[in-house]
Amino acid sequence: MHLQLKSFLLLLTVSFWGVQSSAQDLMDLVEDEPRVEYATSTFKTTRVINHQSIKKPHDGTLLFIISHHFGRLNQGAYELFGLDNATIRLGFEYGIGDRLAIGVGRSSFQKTYDGFVKYKILRQSSGKRVMPLTMSWYSGMELNSLKWQNPDRDNKFSSRLTYVHQLLMARKFNSRLSLQVSPTVVHKNLVETTDDPNDQYAVGVGGRYKITDMFTVNAEYFARVNEPATGEYYNSLSVGVDIHTGGHVFQLHLTNSKPMFYSGFISETQGDWMDGDIYFGFNINRVFTLKKPEEFKDK
Amino acid sequence: MKTLTSILTAITLLLAVNSTHAQRYVTKNGNITFFSETPVENIRAVNKSVNSALDTETGQFVFKVLMKSFQFKKALMQEDFNENYVESDQYPNSTFQGNVVNHKDIDFDKPGTYEATVKGDLTIHGVTNQIKETGTFKVVDKETIKGNSTFTIKVEDYDIKIPKIVSEKIAEEIEIKVDVTLKKLKK
Numbered sequence: 185m186h187l188q189l190k191s192f193l194l195l196l197t198v199s200f201w202g203v204q205s206s207a208q209d210l211m212d213l214v215e216d217e218p219r220v221e222y223a224t225s226t227f228k229t230t231r232v233i234n235h236q237s238i239k240k241p242h243d244g245t246l247l248f249i250i251s252h253h254f255g256r257l258n259q260g261a262y263e264l265f266g267l268d269n270a271t272i273r274l275g276f277e278y279g280i281g282d283r284l285a286i287g288v289g290r291s292s293f294q295k296t297y298d299g300f301v302k303y304k305i306l307r308q309s310s311g312k313r314v315m316p317l318t319m320s321w322y323s324g325m326e327l328n329s330l331k332w333q334n335p336d337r338d339n340k341f342s343s344r345l346t347y348v349h350q351l352l353m354a355r356k357f358n359s360r361l362s363l364q365v366s367p368t369v370v371h372k373n374l375v376e377t378t379d380d381p382n383d384q385y386a387v388g389v390g391g392r393y394k395i396t397d398m399f400t401v402n403a404e405y406f407a408r409v410n411e412p413a414t415g416e417y418y419n420s421l422s423v424g425v426d427i428h429t430g431g432h433v434f435q436l437h438l439t440n441s442k443p444m445f446y447s448g449f450i451s452e453t454q455g456d457w458m459d460g461d462i463y464f465g466f467n468i469n470r471v472f473t474l475k476k477p478e479e480f481k482d483k
Numbered sequence: 484m485k486t487l488t489s490i491l492t493a494i495t496l497l498l499a500v501n502s503t504h505a506q507r508y509v510t511k512n513g514n515i516t517f518f519s520e521t522p523v524e525n526i527r528a529v530n531k532s533v534n535s536a537l538d539t540e541t542g543q544f545v546f547k548v549l550m551k552s553f554q555f556k557k558a559l560m561q562e563d564f565n566e567n568y569v570e571s572d573q574y575p576n577s578t579f580q581g582n583v584v585n586h587k588d589i590d591f592d593k594p595g596t597y598e599a600t601v602k603g604d605l606t607i608h609g610v611t612n613q614i615k616e617t618g619t620f621k622v623v624d625k626e627t628i629k630g631n632s633t634f635t636i637k638v639e640d641y642d643i644k645i646p647k648i649v650s651e652k653i654a655e656e657i658e659i660k661v662d663v664t665l666k667k668l669k670k
Contacts, residue, residue: 224566471558479531
């Protein structure tokens with residue numbers, strides 16, 4: 185009898201365990217297989233401030249960027265601290281698939297047209313495949329369309345062109361902090377004197393820190409590796425904020441660079457922060473969904 | 484005493500046998516669609532890889548939903564949804580663990596459409612609320628059961644904060660439509 189009671193208790197335990205585990209079993213049936221989790225929203229938009237971030241417009245999305253850099257703050261009250269003057273750039277960027285983006289722009293500074301392709305080589309991910317950073321390649325061309333200063337000399341069209349190549353490497357460390365390092369080369373077909381190098385090397389560092397869902401603080405700095413022989417130029421330093429309002433991202437910043445294209449702000453930044461040569465500027469980013477995802481095509 | 488023990492043993496055995504005979508139905512590609520309707524903007528998002536399992540014996544009914552699988556018409560909206568509203572990096576899944584209250588009234592072996600009441604814990608954005616909703620089970624054949632339900636939840640019940648600036652575009656109550664086709668699990 186004692187043995188019987190024992191065996192009964194054992195059975196009871198086993199059966200309860202069975203019932204218990206059946207609830208757990210059912211949850212096990214809905215477990216996901218391990219998957220690749222890509223980091224998203226490393227930056228709010230395709231610009232850290234002046235330079236490109238690793239972010240590209242989503243597939244089938246057109247991004248319109250209106251950028252202004254006003255005059256220098258140290259111009260004083262007469263020029264309303266620079267607000268009476270503005271350098272502008274209008275740009276369009278378009279995402280093709282998960283990795284490719286193309287873009288064009290026109291800046292009032294030196295009447296410069298620019299065009300680029302950007303390709304995402306690696307994507308930061310966790311889970312099934314771990315990749316510590318996102319890496320993108322940027323190649324652009326810039327065309328100065330100002331009238332020739334000396335129309336009488338033999339001016340070549342190629343002299344108007346500048347090429348930019350950049351490797352963008354960024355990591356989203358957590359939901360707030362993202363940092364990016366961007367080795368860059370700017371090749372100018374025409375330089376000021378024969379002593380000046382055609383290739384300007386620089387390393388950009390930039391990042392963002394998210395304060396709230398709608399608000400991030402951004403900064404970027406370009407350290408030039410080689411310096412030109414002529415002209416007094418400075419390294420470009422910019423600080424700013426991103427304000428995210430659903431369809432728009434407003435970027436407000438202070439920078440010592442007047443131009444908003446690469447060859448301009450990397451190799452021809454004339455402002456000195458120490459002298460108050462600071463430009464207030466903004467980018468307004470607006471996206472348009474041109475291509476709807478499969479699921480929404482019928483509606 | 485001996486008799487009692489024997490009876491108890493028999494009951495226990497019966498229970499144990501019962502539970503091993505449980506009929507499970509599962510899916511990995513159920514659909515959940517949600518709608519947010521405001522005068523300013525209508526938003527719809529679709530998730531076509533919803534995991535769900537039903538035990539017709541016990542009435543247990545569970546869901547597991549990967550939040551990042553919700554697809555929006557506008558990619559930016561999808562990004563905001565995951566990044567700012569449901570915080571998918573922190574709370575990757577939503578789950579439901581509950582029971583079909585009236586499962587005894589439903590003959591899961593006989594084709595037909597049955598009204599069902601489902602009660603249990605819904606967890607979204609790390610917040611759990613008990614819900615009780617109605618829907619239908621459609622027994623198609625011996626292998627297939629379709630489950631359908633439409634209900635609403637309040638955004639604030641799940642501690643999802645919508646910034647003021649977009650509050651006109653996002654409804655306070657979200658309509659959720661569940662549509663799963665469960666297949667019998669082969670042992």
